[in-house]
Amino acid sequence: MAGAVVPDWVSTGVRAMFLMLTPNESSFQKVEDVPQYVQQATPFFIGLMVLELVVGVLKTGAPVVTISDGVTSISAGMISRLPLLLMRGCELTAYMYLWNHYRLVELPWDSAWTWWFTLLGTDFCYYWVHRFAHEVSILWAAHQVHHSSEYYNLTTALRQSVTQQFTSWIFYLPMALVAPPSIFAVHIQLNFLYQFWIHTELIRDLGPLEWVFNTPKHHRVHHGRNIYCIDKNYGGILIIWDRLFGTFAPETDKVVYGLVFPIETFEILYVQLHYYLHLWRKSNPFNDVSDKLSTFFKGPSWKPGKPRLGDHVDNPKVTGQEVPHDPSWSPPLQVYVVTHFLLALGTYHDLFQNKMMLSQLTILGMAGYILLTLTSLGFLIDQRPTAAVLEMLRCVATVIMQRYGFMKPLLPFLAVPTEAFVSLSLLYWALQGFSQLLSIKRKAD
Ligand SMILES: [Zn+2]
Ligand SMILES: [Zn+2]
Structure with a gap:
């Protein structure tokens, strides 16, 4: 728009980060016309990370991020997107296939109702993608990457798995029976972008918004390894799914972040892939086929004779005094x-x-x-x-x-x-x- 104080691309880019686009400006007829919101978000990711660093130093007197951990998180984000150089994302590819061959009805792409329905549907499916990613060990092997930082800041949001995209697509397929791929292609991106800003310790409480939305406060609990935090708060944009399905936990004790067994390394392929090897080694001593299968398909804390998700009481206790692994270097x-x-x-x-x-x-x-x-x-x-x-x-x-x-x-x-x-x-x-x-x-x- 000529003469505007803020250029359009900045306004759209910033608003895309906070789910503030209108249906009118973000509904498209063809998948090809959908903007690459996530790829275009790089400057806003960087801007907000710098802002968090500055505000953090002013507020607490110390940086919220360390070089070793921040570099590792952003590296994971880069690696997770390398497959997209050679192919369209798995989620959208599978979705389009089902839509093209098996759709039941065709919601109109240019209706605001379709846009809002797809927003809710995508977020509902994300809840289940995420819950399965925590409750099924072979899927956790991918998703643990996101939880492997012992810090909690905006760089943590970018610490993504390279392998998770190869299974997450399954969970979105029911929507492909009714909602057009072009609208799904918008919401799969907006859902991801919304989850960026909630990775911060600087925003403590958002009042009534905490009832409905996933917020920094709720998502901190999700990243905790305190017993009260394990397997809680899976929501993407909305927290209502957790309240409905019994997986909600409010923030109480000081959250200690990271994996139950911290990996204490910044080696990027190890961060991405170590848990697959761990599962293989865990399954090896079992002679029983059902125990072997359970290793891969039950929860990460499962052991023979324990319930499906294992017993979290067996996990190491946290005291709140833990110091994150951060090597001293010149x-x-x-x-x-x-x-x-x-x-x-x-x-x-x-x-x-x-x-x-x-x-x-x-x-x-x-x-x-x-x-x-x-x-x-x-x-x-x-x-x-x-x-x-x-x-x-x-x-x-x-x-x-x-x-x-x-x-x-x-x-x-x-x-x-x-x-x-x-x-x-x-x-x-x-x-x-x-x-x-x-x-x-x-x-x-
Ligand atoms: Zn998670
Ligand atoms: Zn997270």
């Missing part, structure tokens, strides 16, 4: 990790912007490079013995990618400094790697 290394993380974020952003113009092979190569980078940075944060060698290999890959044009620099004028920086890093890590190899060899001798 300031130069912190600067190094943050700089390279921002470069990877730039590459990731570029890749999504330009994916239509790139070959599948280039996309795969660049996605692999991003994965390698985030893995290597996780190794550095963890200060693993192999970190220097892996980082050295990654620096070689970076130089090759830049030399052969797979990767554009963020801004042209940054090309030379970037390459100089990467080359210096390479030299530094080469020296580190060699000294480490020598010391390993010396130990072996």
